[in-house]
Amino acid sequence: MTGAASPNDTFPKLLRHNAAVRGARPASREKEYGIWQSWTWSEVCDEVRALSCGLVALGLKRGDRVAIVGDNRPRLYWSMVATQAAGGVPVPVYQDAVADEMKFVLDHAEARIVVAEDQEQVDKVLAVMPACPRINSVVFIDKRGMRHYGQPFLKSFDAVIADGRAYDQAHPGAYDSAVAEGKGGDIAIMLYTSGTTGTPKGVMLTFDNLIVTARNAAERERLTEAEEVLAYLPMAWVGDNIFSLAQAYTTGFCVSCPESGATVMTDLRELGPTYFFAPPRIFENILTQVMIRMEDAGWIKRRMFHYFMGLARRVGTALIDGKTVSAVDRLLHWLGGILVYGPLKNTLGFSRIRLAYTAGEAIGPDIFDFYRSLGMNIKQLYGMTETSVFICIQPDGEIKPDTVGTPAPEVEVKIADDGEVLVKSPGVFQAYYKNDGATRDSKTEDGWVRTGDAGFFDADGHLKIIDRAKDVGKLTGGGLFAPKFIENKLKFFPFIKEAVAFGNGRDYVAAFINIDLEAVGNWAERRGIPYGGYGDLTAHDEVYDQIRQCIEKVNADLAADEKLAASQIRRFIVLHKELDADDGELTRTRKVRRRFVGERYDRQIEALYSTAKTVDIEAQVTFEDGRKGVLRANLKIGDARTFAPADTARKAS
Amino acid sequence: MTQQSGRKIGGPLLKVQGISLSFGGVKALSDVSFEIRQHEILAIIGPNGAGKSSMLNVINGFYHPQSGTVTYKGATRKQMQPHEAAEQGIARTFQNIALFKGMSTLDNIMSGRLLKMKVNFFLQALYWGPAQREEIAHREVVERIIDFLEIQAIRKTPVGKLPYGLQKRVELGRALAAEPDLLLLDEPMAGMNVEEKEDMCRFVLDVNEEFGTTIALIEHDMGVVMDISDRVVVLDYGRKIADGVPDEVRANKDVIDAYLGVSH
Known part of the structure; x- marks a missing residue:
């Protein structure tokens, strides 16, 4: 962990270093014309030198911004390093940005040169040029369709390289001194966060930020120059800069680019990456495809698949984590590897995966377990643009589906009084470009970044993210109250369709429960419990018992966490009707409208915080045909057992 | 594929004069000349049964007209077979896609290189020496076409599994594989949705621009025809009723009558 002190403190210097120590090893690879074309580190070093000189010949000055737009292409990655070599700052732009979004970034970043992949991107740049008068050159890589573009400021990539070589000859030593002038503390890159609210913000990261963070994570995960990586996520996203650039340059592995966006799955299979990143959505899509294809398969294959996947779920994760597994299961698992797991992973391109990350949002435990039980070392990661990605990583062998792991090397994480996660690390960004107000809002004076997420550390030191910080409340006793976290745990039971937890400013947590008619109805039929309809079913004592058991399991879970032990559910009501978007209780995307429910059911909520055993309810309902009616009922209030943190050892078994 | 610079419309590449064609008593074409x-894009339009496809079939030697001459690259010919036309640099696509359904996109386009393969059958079967080198050279041309038509993702997919619009694109790819001087497209956009049509228009224009290929196409969509063609020939009941740039043709009274329908 000597990043800052190393002589190779910028990407151009690292490139030169790699060309010297592993010059003949592949550095970049791209599938084109049906073949993987590769460039060695020496070749890339040579190209970047020519390109950098070419950009200087186009008028690039130290500190100028260069926008980079396009799909993952080796030449675009080289453009970033070439820009840095000349002292410029690359600004990658999302390739699917519409012209308006692109205008904001190009204008705000005051880009002087734009490097665009093809005609499509050039057309967008041309459309916004009148609003961005600082742009003086546009460089395009793919010449297709560009024949009739006569604008003098348009230049082909090849022409820039050729001019660069001439410039290099005419100015010997200029490139080397420009590279030598670069320092680790210089701004290496500006990344615009997509920003769901307000305008995008330009996050400025230095070489030190990226290189130290990338190197630390690579050391912790023992990455080597032999890794295979497919770069297919947007270049404007911080993760791609870490995985496909910073880590590739610090460890010397080769980065491959797919032929096109549509061929990623095929390319993945041909390449067989060893190190892979994908957001949960992609893992989910792949799993869905596997399941659909298995349904179409013959019965022998189907039976084999289901049998061995069942076995894998039982013992697969235990094997990865190095726990003890019986000899028979070991043998069967070995057989499954030959018959099912191996061929399946090969089809998906995951045969050689040594390390896979997922991040961005919570991944469903089922999906996570599927890949892990196949023997893939897939781990959750917690990070953000402002911290050069890495905040927490799940350590090998200690994977818990609901935590994001322990802090990465040299990363300090602390929890603010209001539960917000604060981070201090070598990767913390310098500032938002031209936006001091926003910088002050998300970075404290002494360098802590406010993540906006609420979380806490569990007993093993793993960080658990529970909710957005602004949604988290407090109990009167001071305990943390994270409604979404509790509700999600409840909804994990098939009997519970919807749940609303209360507790902010209260003595304890209480909840409304909606049962799942299909699941509970099925269960009732098997038990011979008669019921007339939804309302009738909810009133049965047996149903209350079932729900109580679910809640008590959640309570036992919560009790295991010191911070959440106080927010165990003491009392609950099973509602006699489903919360419904027609009645305004849910949004159209089926999210609970907490405030509306709180106002409509205020009497029932008060009853939850009294000693009453029942409460009357009158609820207005809107029938399918639009008529309104009133449902009256007398609802029972259930009490659930809570656990002292000490009880958990017994309960968890 | 050799890239020629730009497109400057030159002298006649192919001339048909006084073509008459009949099947038994049915006159398909009578005295058609154009x-x-x-390097131009010529559209042949006309109502159903006007003789458009027959005209293409005459040009590539599939039909033999009872009278009239076809002059191609300065040489007048009377009777020829389709394979001779292909050898002379005329390639075509068909109204009802004629691909090998069970073969992959790659193999289908490779079949378009057949005429360019010089190595004898036995060496090819052994895939040895010159045969291997030749195959690699052809594969390179085919890969450039795949890249050009942006069909990398379906390279290994059997074409029978592809949606219609993509099959049309593969067929265009196979025709391009022959590196034709004259490309005949029989309703390249029939049955496509707007987006697919736009894609196809772009490819037709790109072929014409990038490779300087002369294109004659039959099309029903007037918007497409008026947008992309340099000149338009209008047929009606086997006779040529108009010939000129799109604007002239659009204003032509006979054309309006033929399309809006007047009693004959």
Whole structure:
């Protein structure tokens, strides 16, 4: 962990270093014309030198911004390093940005040169040029369709390289001194966060930020120059800069680019990456495809698949984590590897995966377990643009589906009084470009970044993210109250369709429960419990018992966490009707409208915080045909057992 | 594929003069004359049964007209077979896609290189020496076409599994594989949705621009025809009723009558 002190403190210097120590090893690879074309580190070093000189010949000055737009292409990655070599700052732009979004970034970043992949991107740049008068050159890589573009400021990539070589000859030593002038503390890159609210913000990261963070994570995960990586996520996203650039340059592995966006799955299979990143959505899509294809398969294959996947779920994760597994299961698992797991992973391109990350949002435990039980070392990661990605990583062998792991090397994480996660690390960004107000809002004076997420550390030191910080409340006793976290745990039971937890400013947590008619109805039929309809079913004592058991399991879970032990559910009501978007209780995307429910059911909520055993309810309902009616009922209030943190050892078994 | 610079419309590449064709008593074409010029996009339009496809079939030697001459690259010919036309640099696509359904996109386009393969059958079967080198050279041309038509993702997919619009694109790819001087497209956009049509228009224009290929196409969509063609020939009941740039043709009274329908 000597990043800052190393002589190779910028990407151009690292490139030169790699060309010297592993010059003949592949550095970049791209599938084109049906073949993987590769460039060695020496070749890339040579190209970047020519390109950098070419950009200087186009008028690039130290500190100028260069926008980079396009799909993952080796030449675009080289453009970033070439820009840095000349002292410029690359600004990658999302390739699917519409012209308006692109205008904001190009204008705000005051880009002087734009490097665009093809005609499509050039057309967008041309459309916004009148609003961005600082742009003086546009460089395009793919010449297709560009024949009739006569604008003098348009230049082909090849022409820039050729001019660069001439410039290099005419100015010997200029490139080397420009590279030598670069320092680790210089701004290496500006990344615009997509920003769901307000305008995008330009996050400025230095070489030190990226290189130290990338190197630390690579050391912790023992990455080597032999890794295979497919770069297919947007270049404007911080993760791609870490995985496909910073880590590739610090460890010397080769980065491959797919032929096109549509061929990623095929390319993945041909390449067989060893190190892979994908957001949960992609893992989910792949799993869905596997399941659909298995349904179409013959019965022998189907039976084999289901049998061995069942076995894998039982013992697969235990094997990865190095726990003890019986000899028979070991043998069967070995057989499954030959018959099912191996061929399946090969089809998906995951045969050689040594390390896979997922991040961005919570991944469903089922999906996570599927890949892990196949023997893939897939781990959750917690990070953000402002911290050069890495905040927490799940350590090998200690994977818990609901935590994001322990802090990465040299990363300090602390929890603010209001539960917000604060981070201090070598990767913390310098500032938002031209936006001091926003910088002050998300970075404290002494360098802590406010993540906006609420979380806490569990007993093993793993960080658990529970909710957005602004949604988290407090109990009167001071305990943390994270409604979404509790509700999600409840909804994990098939009997519970919807749940609303209360507790902010209260003595304890209480909840409304909606049962799942299909699941509970099925269960009732098997038990011979008669019921007339939804309302009738909810009133049965047996149903209350079932729900109580679910809640008590959640309570036992919560009790295991010191911070959440106080927010165990003491009392609950099973509602006699489903919360419904027609009645305004849910949004159209089926999210609970907490405030509306709180106002409509205020009497029932008060009853939850009294000693009453029942409460009357009158609820207005809107029938399918639009008529309104009133449902009256007398609802029972259930009490659930809570656990002292000490009880958990017994309960968890 | 050799790239020629730009497109400057030149002299006639192919000339048909006084073509008459009948099947038994049915007159498909009577006394049709027009020319296709170097590097242009010529559209042949007309109502159903006007004789458009018959005209293409005459040009590539599939039908033999009872009278009239076809002059191609300065040489007048009377009777020829389709394979001779292909050898002379005329390639075509069909109204009802004629691909090998069970073969992959790659193999289908490779079949378009057949005429360019010089190594004898036995060496090819052994895939040895010159045969291997030749195959690699052809594969390179085919890969450039795949890249050009942006069909990398379906390279290994059997074409029978592809949606219609993509099959049309593969067929265009196979025709391009022959590196034709004259490309005949029989309703390249029939049955496509707007987006697919736009894609196809772009490819037709790109072929014409990037490779300087002369294109004659039959099309029903007037918007497409008026947008992309340099000249338009209008047929009606086997007779040529108009010939000129799109604007002239659009204003032509006979054309309006033929399309809006007047009693004959």
